[in-house]
Amino acid sequence: xxxxxxxxxxxxxxxxxxxxxxxxxxxxxxxxxxxxxxxxxxxxxxxxxxxxxxxxxxxxxxxxxxxxxxxxxxxxxxxxxxxxxxxxxxxxxxxxxxxxxxxxxxxxxxxxxxxxxxxxxxxxxxxxxxxxxxxxxxxxxxxxxxxxxxxxxxxxxxxxxxxxxxxxxxxxxxxxxxxxxxxxxxxxxxxxxxxxxxxxxxxxxxxxxxxxxxxxxxxxxxxxxxxxxxxxxxxxxxxxxxxxxxxxxxxxxxxxxxxx
Amino acid sequence: xxxxxxxxxxxxxxxxxxxxxxxxxxxxxxxxxxxxxxxxxxxxxxxxxxxxxxxxxxxxxxxxxxxxxxxxxxxxxxxxxxxxxxxxxxxxxxxxxxxxxxxxxxxxxxxxxxxxxxxxxxxxxxxxxxxxxxxxxxxxxxxxxxxxxxxxxxxxxxxxxxxxxxxxxxxxxxxxxxxxxxxxxxxxxxxxxxxxxxxxxxxxxxxxxxxxxxxxxxxxxxxxxxxxxxxxxxxxxxxxxxxxxxxxxxxxxxxxxxx
Ligand SMILES: Nc1ncnc2c1ncn2[C@@H]1O[C@H](COP(=O)(O)OP(=O)(O)OP(=O)(O)O)[C@@H](O)[C@H]1O
Ligand SMILES: [Mg+2]
Numbered sequence: 470x471x472x473x474x475x476x477x478x479x480x481x482x483x484x485x486x487x488x489x490x491x492x493x494x495x496x497x498x499x500x501x502x503x504x505x506x507x508x509x510x511x512x513x514x515x516x517x518x519x520x521x522x523x524x525x526x527x528x529x530x531x532x533x534x535x536x537x538x539x540x541x542x543x544x545x546x547x548x549x550x551x552x553x554x555x556x557x558x559x560x561x562x563x564x565x566x567x568x569x570x571x572x573x574x575x576x577x578x579x580x581x582x583x584x585x586x587x588x589x590x591x592x593x594x595x596x597x598x599x600x601x602x603x604x605x606x607x608x609x610x611x612x613x614x615x616x617x618x619x620x621x622x623x624x625x626x627x628x629x630x631x632x633x634x635x636x637x638x639x640x641x642x643x644x645x646x647x648x649x650x651x652x653x654x655x656x657x658x659x660x661x662x663x664x665x666x667x668x669x670x671x672x673x674x675x676x677x678x679x680x681x682x683x684x685x686x687x688x689x690x691x692x693x694x695x696x697x698x699x700x701x702x703x704x705x706x707x708x709x710x711x712x713x714x715x716x717x718x719x720x721x722x723x724x725x726x727x728x729x
Numbered sequence: 730x731x732x733x734x735x736x737x738x739x740x741x742x743x744x745x746x747x748x749x750x751x752x753x754x755x756x757x758x759x760x761x762x763x764x765x766x767x768x769x770x771x772x773x774x775x776x777x778x779x780x781x782x783x784x785x786x787x788x789x790x791x792x793x794x795x796x797x798x799x800x801x802x803x804x805x806x807x808x809x810x811x812x813x814x815x816x817x818x819x820x821x822x823x824x825x826x827x828x829x830x831x832x833x834x835x836x837x838x839x840x841x842x843x844x845x846x847x848x849x850x851x852x853x854x855x856x857x858x859x860x861x862x863x864x865x866x867x868x869x870x871x872x873x874x875x876x877x878x879x880x881x882x883x884x885x886x887x888x889x890x891x892x893x894x895x896x897x898x899x900x901x902x903x904x905x906x907x908x909x910x911x912x913x914x915x916x917x918x919x920x921x922x923x924x925x926x927x928x929x930x931x932x933x934x935x936x937x938x939x940x941x942x943x944x945x946x947x948x949x950x951x952x953x954x955x956x957x958x959x960x961x962x963x964x965x966x967x968x969x970x971x972x973x974x975x976x977x978x979x980x981x982x983x984x985x986x987x988x
Contacts, residue, residue: 603851
C-alpha cells in the first residue's frame, strides 16, 4: 500500500513543491547575471528590508542579551566562573543564537510581507501586466527581493548581535561591575575565526532562503484574497523550517572545516 | 512580417486594410476536464474593431491570455503580426508584446507606483520605443490623450475606478501598440463612465491608429465600437457579423445577447 500512503500523506505534494522551489531558485541564478540590472529597485528593496526590521531586530537582540545573561549568571556564580560570562555569552550569541533568532524574526517580518505583496500583485494581475508589456517581472520583483534579503539579513544579524552583546554588558555591569572595555575585551579574545566565519556565512544562506520562499509563495499565489493570506502565512512557516534545516547543515559543515 | 499576412476570407469585412494582424484557427484550450476553447477561429484586420461577446465564464479572458502567451493553448494556429506565438523564444515574444497592448479586466495598475511610474515602467525597459522623444514628454502627452494629465503624481488608490481604467489605457498606449486587446473595458463601471471609456477608446485608436480586439458582454459598448462581432458560445464561433446583422438574427442563443 505504499503508493496510497504516498498519495494520501501529502508527501507527493511536498516533493513536488520542493522541486518547484528548486526550479525557482535555478531561475533566479540564471537571471541574476542577465542585463539590464534593476539597480534602483534593488536599493529600494534593501532599504525596505533593513528599515522594516531594524527596530524589531534591535529589540529582540537587546532582550536576548539581557535574558541570556540574567539566566546563566547564577549558575556560573555557583561554579565561581562569573569571569567567563562575557566569553560564554559572546560565543553563544554570535555563533548560534543571534543568527537563528534574528533570521527567524526576519522570516516572520520580511518573508510574510514579501509573500503578501507579491501575492496580491499576482491576484490583481499586476505581474501579468508586467509580462504583457514585454518586461520581465521575475527580474524586477523576484531577483531584487532575493538579493536584498541575501545582503541585508547578514547586516541585520550583525546589528542584532551587537545589541545583544550590549544587553549582556548592561547586566554584567550592574551585577558584576564589569567595565565596557573589559567586557568586550573578554568577548573578542574568546572569539576565533572559526566562530565568526561560519556564523557569518550561514546568515547569507538564511537571507537567501527567506527571500526565495517569500517570493516563491507570493509569485505562485492562488487566486483570491484567501490565496494571498495563505501565501504570506506559508512563506513564514516554510522559511522558518528551512532556516533550521540550513542551520543544521551549516553546523555540520563548520564542524568539518573549522574543527570546532 | 509580410510572410504571415493573408487575404481575408470573411464576408463580413468592413476593415479598411486587408492585412490580418491576428490570425487564430482551431484554437483549443482546456483546464483538466473542462474544455474552455473548442476550435475557436478569428482574424483581426488592420484598422478594425472586432468585438467578441460571450457569457461569463465562456473563456473570453482565456482567449486573450493565449494571444499574449500568458496561457499556452493546447493546439491550433495562433499568429500575431505574422509570428507564430507558441514557437517564439522569450526575447522575440517580449519584442512582440510591445506591439500588442493589453487592458486588463481589473485595470491592474501597479499599486506601489505613482501614475507617472506606472507609465514609465514599460517605457524605461523599451527605450527603442521612445523614438527620440524624452520620457517626460511622452508620459504627459499620453496622459493628456486620456484626459488625466493632472493625476501624474497620484497613487492608483487615490483614483476612481473609471480614472484607473483610463490610466491603465494610457499605460497600454505609451508603447504605441499596433493592436490593443481590451478585456471588458467597461466592466465594473457605471453606464455614464462606461460611455466615456468607449468614446475614449475610439478617440485614442484613431489618434494612434491601432486595431482592437474587444471582449465584452456590454452590448451598448459593442454597438458603438464594433465594426464586426463574433459570438463565442461553447468555445466556438457561434455567429459572426456586424451588430446590425446579428441583432436581426433569429437564432435564440444569439438573440439572448440583444435582450
Ligand atoms: N488559470 C486557470 N486555471 C483553471 N481554470 C481556469 C483558469 N483560467 C480560467 N479558467 C476557467 O476557464 C473558464 C473561462 O474563464 P474566463 O476567465 O476566460 O471567463 P470569461 O469569459 O472571461 O468570463 P468573465 O466574463 O466573467 O470574465 C472558467 O470556467 C474558469 O474557471
Ligand atoms: Mg474575463
